[in-house]
Amino acid sequence: MLERKITEYIADYTSGEDRLMRTLNRETHLKTFYPNMLSGKVQGKFLEMVVWMLQPKRILEIGTFTGYSALAMAKALPEDGLLYTIDNNEEIESFARRFFAQAEQGNKIRFLAGDALELVPKLEETFDLVFLDAAKVQYLSYYESSLKKLRKGGFILADNVLWGGKAVFSEKNPDKETLGIRKFNDFVKQDSRVEQVLLSIRDGLLLIRKL
Numbered sequence: 001m002l003e004r005k006i007t008e009y010i011a012d013y014t015s016g017e018d019r020l021m022r023t024l025n026r027e028t029h030l031k032t033f034y035p036n037m038l039s040g041k042v043q044g045k046f047l048e049m050v051v052w053m054l055q056p057k058r059i060l061e062i063g064t065f066t067g068y069s070a071l072a073m074a075k076a077l078p079e080d081g082l083l084y085t086i087d088n089n090e091e092i093e094s095f096a097r098r099f100f101a102q103a104e105q106g107n108k109i110r111f112l113a114g115d116a117l118e119l120v121p122k123l124e125e126t127f128d129l130v131f132l133d134a135a136k137v138q139y140l141s142y143y144e145s146s147l148k149k150l151r152k153g154g155f156i157l158a159d160n161v162l163w164g165g166k167a168v169f170s171e172k173n174p175d176k177e178t179l180g181i182r183k184f185n186d187f188v189k190q191d192s193r194v195e196q197v198l199l200s201i202r203d204g205l206l207l208i209r210k211l
């Protein structure tokens with residue numbers, strides 16, 4: 001109860017979504033099976049703020065879903081900025097593309113359909129910011145391949161690193177997603193190529209800086 005009140009308070013004291021983001025949020029809840037995969041108002045605004053602060057020229061997102069986080073980040077891209085977003089679920093491609101087409105900065109989004117583990121190594125770009133938000137069992141692989149494409153001093157934001165608390169509390173038979181997240185968190189913790197801070201926003205965001 002207390003936790004819910006605090007979550008509501010956080011949302012209440014965070015700036016509201018614009019009409020397009022609100023529509024996308026609603027439609028995702030009405031028309032998809034796992035709407036809670038969407039970043040949501042608070043995390044969306046946080047991602048947008050990060051992009052306002054960094055003014056990155058190139059962003060890579062792994063895990064588009066219906067496009068909410070991509071649109072949030074694209075809002076704040078500089079004039080010559082581009083955001084590449086990858087998803088392997090063919091069913092959501094037209095959904096996301098429909099919203100990208102309506103967004104003011106939608107022309108700065110490059111949607112790539114396919115498996116991120118195959119596509120990322122082929123990208124001929126150096127990224128300033130990476131947002132990891134796809135299959136939890138593959139986090140470490142996304143991390144390794146995107147770290148190669150990240151400039152020195154660039155940032156990775158990895159979503160769901162608390163995994164609803166399952167990353168933290170030991171249980172008898174942890175599921176494979178929990179194990180994937182724990183393995184990723186443990187690996188980054190001892191990785192001397194980076195430094196990091198775990199932010200308790202929503203389901204946990206690990207903010208990593210490449211040294």
Ligand SMILES: C[S@@+](CC[C@H](N)C(=O)[O-])C[C@H]1O[C@@H](n2cnc3c(N)ncnc32)[C@H](O)[C@@H]1O
Binds near residue numbers: 066134
């Ligand atoms: C949590 S959702 C992304 C949510 C989105 N970033 C947002 O905040 O609205 C995860 C997405 O990752 C995609 N995905 C899972 N494994 C993938 C892979 N290997 N390559 C590309 N996309 C993948 C899924 O299809 C799903 O749409």
